[in-house]
Amino acid sequence: MLSGKAMPESTYDQRLLDTRGSVEWLHQDPWRVLRIQSEFVEGFGLLAEVGPAVSVFGSARIKPGSEYYELAERVGQGLVEAGYAVITGGGPGIMEAGNKGANPGGLSVGLGIELPFEQQLNEHIDIGISFRYFFVRKTMFIKYSQAFVVLPGGFGTMDELFEALTLVQTGKITRFPIVLVGREFWSPLLEWFKGTLVAEGMISPEDPDLLHLTDDPEEVVRVIVEAHREENRRREETAVVEAAATEAGT
Numbered sequence: 001m002l003s004g005k006a007m008p009e010s011t012y013d014q015r016l017l018d019t020r021g022s023v024e025w026l027h028q029d030p031w032r033v034l035r036i037q038s039e040f041v042e043g044f045g046l047l048a049e050v051g052p053a054v055s056v057f058g059s060a061r062i063k064p065g066s067e068y069y070e071l072a073e074r075v076g077q078g079l080v081e082a083g084y085a086v087i088t089g090g091g092p093g094i095m096e097a098g099n100k101g102a103n104p105g106g107l108s109v110g111l112g113i114e115l116p117f118e119q120q121l122n123e124h125i126d127i128g129i130s131f132r133y134f135f136v137r138k139t140m141f142i143k144y145s146q147a148f149v150v151l152p153g154g155f156g157t158m159d160e161l162f163e164a165l166t167l168v169q170t171g172k173i174t175r176f177p178i179v180l181v182g183r184e185f186w187s188p189l190l191e192w193f194k195g196t197l198v199a200e201g202m203i204s205p206e207d208p209d210l211l212h213l214t215d216d217p218e219e220v221v222r223v224i225v226e227a228h229r230e231e232n233r234r235r236e237e238t239a240v241v242e243a244a245a246t247e248a249g250t
């Protein structure tokens with residue numbers, strides 16, 4: 001309780017409702033925390049009912065008509081035919097191609113990001129949202145995807161790939177398929193993983209196996225579908241074992 005000199009000159013209501021004065025507080029961390037929280041709430045609310053989904057990542061700079069653009073479009077289409085929604089970063093290039101392949105016919109999701117230059121979500125999106133914070137957006141990709149498909153790209157794509165790899169490698173998330181599309185583009189990186197990272201003991205010899213490498217959009221879908229069948233089979237087995245243990249009173 002405050003009394004005497006310690007009493008503020010105005011009430012909380014007066015301060016809340018007063019529009020004059022400094023707006024500096026808008027840029028302070030406690031206020032930012034609320035913004036971050038609201039971004040999580042909005043994302044969770046929008047994506048909760050998306051159903052099985054796969055994220056497709058890759059360069060923002062690839063143009064329609066190029067080899068990688070067409071490949072991403074076929075990947076998007078194949079995923080939708082197999083019953084998955086397609087989630088992308090909602091921007092141009094590979095993101096646009098993945099959304100285009102998914103739409104019409106399937107659910108096409110774009111998780112955009114506010115950038116210093118003006119930028120809109122691409123036009124092939126059914127559910128779209130623009131995030132202010134990269135780390136909130138990344139949480140959404142991971143939480144609502146059953147697999148990651150990664151086409152050629154630059155720093156943004158590498159960031160998304162290595163985030164997923166680290167989470168799977170460290171067991172922070174259940175192992176899920178990460179498929180690299182484009183043998184010629186990705187092979188040097190995989191060779192470096194084995195020749196340098198494994199050789200120098202920076203990663204385990206089995207870590208490169210967390211990645212599947214292919215050029216074939218049909219194989220992308222096959223790898224993901226099979227991984228999920230296997231996962232479901234394992235879950236059912238575990239449920240049966242647990243039920244038997246409960247029945248036996250152990």
Ligand SMILES: C/C(=C\CNc1ncnc2c1ncn2[C@@H]1O[C@H](COP(=O)(O)O)[C@@H](O)[C@H]1O)CO
Pocket residue numbers: 056057058059060061088089090091092095112113115119152153154155156157158160
């Ligand atoms: C470069 C241009 C636009 C950038 N717009 C983006 N919109 C949404 N998401 C983006 C954007 N740029 C990068 N990303 C994310 O990173 C990945 C692509 O980055 P890369 O460096 O091009 O590989 C992508 O998967 C996005 O999630 C103007 O054309």
